[in-house]
Amino acid sequence: MANASSISRSLRRSLAPDALHRLLLQRSRAFVTAECHRPVVLHKRGPDILHDPWFNRGTAFSMTERDRLGLRGLLPPSVVSSQQQIDRFMGDLKRLEQNARDGPSDTYQLAKWRILNRLHDRNETMYYKVLIDNIKEYAPIVYTPTVGAVCQNYSGLFRRPRGMYFSAEDRGEMMSMVYNWPADQVDMIVVTDGSRILGLGDLGVQGIGIAIGKLDLYVAAAGINPQRVLPVMIDVGTNNEKLLKDPLYLGLQEHRLEGEDYVEIIDEFMEAVFSRWPNVIVQFEDFQSKWAFRLLQRYRKTYRMFNDDVQGTAGVAIAGLLGAVRAQGRPMIDFPKQKIVVAGAGSAGIGVVNAASRTMARMLGNNEVAFESARSQFWIVDAHVKKVKPDVILGLSAVGGLFSKEVLEALKDSSSSRPAIFAMSNPTKNAECTPEEAFSIIGEKVVFSSGSPFDDVDLGDGKIGHSNQGNNMYLFPGIGLGTLLSGARIVSDGMLQAAAERLASYMKEEEVLQGIIYPPTSRIRDITKEVAAAVVREAVAEDLAEGYRDMDARELARLSEEETVDYVKNNMWNPVYPTVVYKKD
Numbered sequence: 224m225a226n227a228s229s230i231s232r233s234l235r236r237s238l239a240p241d242a243l244h245r246l247l248l249q250r251s252r253a254f255v256t257a258e259c260h261r262p263v264v265l266h267k268r269g270p271d272i273l274h275d276p277w278f279n280r281g282t283a284f285s286m287t288e289r290d291r292l293g294l295r296g297l298l299p300p301s302v303v304s305s306q307q308q309i310d311r312f313m314g315d316l317k318r319l320e321q322n323a324r325d326g327p328s329d330t331y332q333l334a335k336w337r338i339l340n341r342l343h344d345r346n347e348t349m350y351y352k353v354l355i356d357n358i359k360e361y362a363p364i365v366y367t368p369t370v371g372a373v374c375q376n377y378s379g380l381f382r383r384p385r386g387m388y389f390s391a392e393d394r395g396e397m398m399s400m401v402y403n404w405p406a407d408q409v410d411m412i413v414v415t416d417g418s419r420i421l422g423l424g425d426l427g428v429q430g431i432g433i434a435i436g437k438l439d440l441y442v443a444a445a446g447i448n449p450q451r452v453l454p455v456m457i458d459v460g461t462n463n464e465k466l467l468k469d470p471l472y473l474g475l476q477e478h479r480l481e482g483e484d485y486v487e488i489i490d491e492f493m494e495a496v497f498s499r500w501p502n503v504i505v506q507f508e509d510f511q512s513k514w515a516f517r518l519l520q521r522y523r524k525t526y527r528m529f530n531d532d533v534q535g536t537a538g539v540a541i542a543g544l545l546g547a548v549r550a551q552g553r554p555m556i557d558f559p560k561q562k563i564v565v566a567g568a569g570s571a572g573i574g575v576v577n578a579a580s581r582t583m584a585r586m587l588g589n590n591e592v593a594f595e596s597a598r599s600q601f602w603i604v605d606a607h608v609k610k611v612k613p614d615v616i617l618g619l620s621a622v623g624g625l626f627s628k629e630v631l632e633a634l635k636d637s638s639s640s641r642p643a644i645f646a647m648s649n650p651t652k653n654a655e656c657t658p659e660e661a662f663s664i665i666g667e668k669v670v671f672s673s674g675s676p677f678d679d680v681d682l683g684d685g686k687i688g689h690s691n692q693g694n695n696m697y698l699f700p701g702i703g704l705g706t707l708l709s710g711a712r713i714v715s716d717g718m719l720q721a722a723a724e725r726l727a728s729y730m731k732e733e734e735v736l737q738g739i740i741y742p743p744t745s746r747i748r749d750i751t752k753e754v755a756a757a758v759v760r761e762a763v764a765e766d767l768a769e770g771y772r773d774m775d776a777r778e779l780a781r782l783s784e785e786e787t788v789d790y791v792k793n794n795m796w797n798p799v800y801p802t803v804v805y806k807k808d
């Protein structure tokens with residue numbers, strides 16, 4: 224390409240000064256334009272490009288560039304212009320200023336999340352060390368409640384993608400797309416379709432935040448190696464009208480796929496990930512209930528998978544319900560005498576009622592009569608909490624404040640010496656009641672737990688009303704780790720039951736009598752280790768264990784209870800810098 228200096232001497236001489244000046248300007252413009260359009264030769268592919276500030280364009284990479292550069296699936300599906308990127312960034316910046324002016328709201332929590340997220344981008348080992356050493360303080364930032372605000376504000380907060388995105392546009396491509404992920408080994412996937420994120424409804428592609436938050440707990444609590452976790456978003460559209468109209472939304476701006484089209488996409492995703500990583504475990508998270516149950520039934524006998532909202536929550540609720548029996552000074556075997564009202568007949572509520580009534584039925588002799596009798600101890604209320612003088616009310620309704628004064632007063636007539644409240648909906652503002660309300664209306668005898676963390680309540684005279692956190696985070700990391708380390712090909716009901724029983728028995732008598740029915744978050748790594756060991760032992764007992772690395776099924780079966788716990792502990796990743804050496808490819 225000619226540049227300004229390539230004008231020949233004779234031409235220069237023949238032109239008048241003005242004409243020469245115009246020609247020089249024209250040529251230099253043409254040169255700059257040509258330079259801009261000349262392709263830049265890259266010696267990188269995939270994530271290496273996204274992590275290079277010079278070459279990265281984030282969501283502005285076109286679909287053909289994404290295909291050419293091995294980026295397909297590594298970015299949210301929407302392709303945006305550079306101007307839209309700037310609008311999104313500026314909007315986020317302005318919002319921060321405005322929030323800071325208008326009051327605390329979620330701003331400080333989101334600011335903490337941003338700082339932690341930047342550390343996560345820079346130095347994973349340090350990030351997890353900070354998280355593990357300060358889990359009580361930062362679990363509420365990387366997980367509920369702040370993760371809910373992160374998902375709601377995702378389009379503004381988006382900087383660097385984390386995880387993989389499969390969209391309805393990727394049909395027929397997923398089997399090859401999974402190879403764009405850089406890790407040859409993946410142990411844990413948490414997948415969501417964003418259709419019911421916590422109690423916040425359909426957040427579409429923005430729901431990826433919940434998969435990231437759950438996997439942070441897999442690393443912090445279960446010691447899964449952070450290089451082997453993969454958050455996944457399956458974007459099949461959204462029915463959230465606000466997002467459908469938002470020009471800065473990063474997901475597919477169309478209504479959700481339904482019916483067989485939807486199932487085919489999830490099938491293709493499952494085949495793709497299990498084909499590249501046959502030993503992976505897939506946790507389904509925050510799918511709307513109609514799909515949560517159907518997909519669980521579809522895959523649970525063929526793939527290593529479980530649904531956290533249906534199965535993890537059920538186990539945590541059972542452990543808490545047994546704790547509430549013990550808090551009355553009664554043996555766990557008295558559980559079948561409890562009258563339990565469950566508010567919310569969604570994936571979590573129905574999951575709890577099914578699993579808890581099975582536990583009761585087992586205690587009553589495990590026959591048909593026992594099962595019927597167990598069922599009669601539960602009242603599921605969808606839309607209106609009735610007064611049945613219950614011993615326990617358990618909320619999984621996603622309706623903040625549902626346990627009104629009248630509902631709480633109904634518990635005062637309970638025959639239980641220590642009625643219990645499980646306000647399990649997330650995030651904080653969706654809790655069916657607060658601990659202050661529970662203790663002030665029912666009195667100090669109530670046992671209280673909630674899905675998101677609340678502070679203990681000062682009851683005066685040196686007495687403390689304990690706020691338990693009843694959240695599936697006390698089980699899912701151990702279920703995943705135990706499944707991994709046993710090499711079980713599926714996650715059986717028995718393994719889930721063993722996990723719940725271990726959580727129930729973890730709490731000491733004196734703690735339970737004080738109304739402390741779940742461990743504090745600071746002990747999450749210890750309880751996860753114990754839960755995982757219980758899952759391993761059950762997998763061995765059911766002959767499902769196929770072993771892990773050098774530990775084959777026979778060796779696993781030889782381990783004592785204590786040795787199983789040691790085996791689990793020794794296989795948990797710790798955040799220490801390894802020795803690093805250079806080797807040429």
Ligand SMILES: NC(=O)C1=CN([C@@H]2O[C@H](COP(=O)(O)OP(=O)(O)OC[C@H]3O[C@@H](n4cnc5c(N)ncnc54)[C@H](O)[C@@H]3O)[C@@H](O)[C@H]2O)C=CC1
Nearest residue numbers: 421422512567568569570571606620621648649674694695
């Ligand atoms: N603490 C924990 O570990 C967990 C908490 N959750 C929370 O549970 C909530 C529900 O989750 P899903 O069951 O998956 O949602 P979902 O949307 O499937 O179910 C909610 C159910 O509540 C019902 N409902 C709505 N208003 C009601 C009212 N006024 N009275 C009684 N029922 C009412 C709905 O009809 C629906 O059946 C969410 O807030 C979620 O964050 C879910 C899983 C685990």
Ligand SMILES: CC(=O)C(=O)O
Nearest residue numbers: 421509532649694695
């Ligand atoms: C904790 C959880 O899984 C939920 O609220 O959906």
Ligand SMILES: [Mg+2]
Nearest residue numbers: 421508509532
């Ligand atoms: Mg969930």
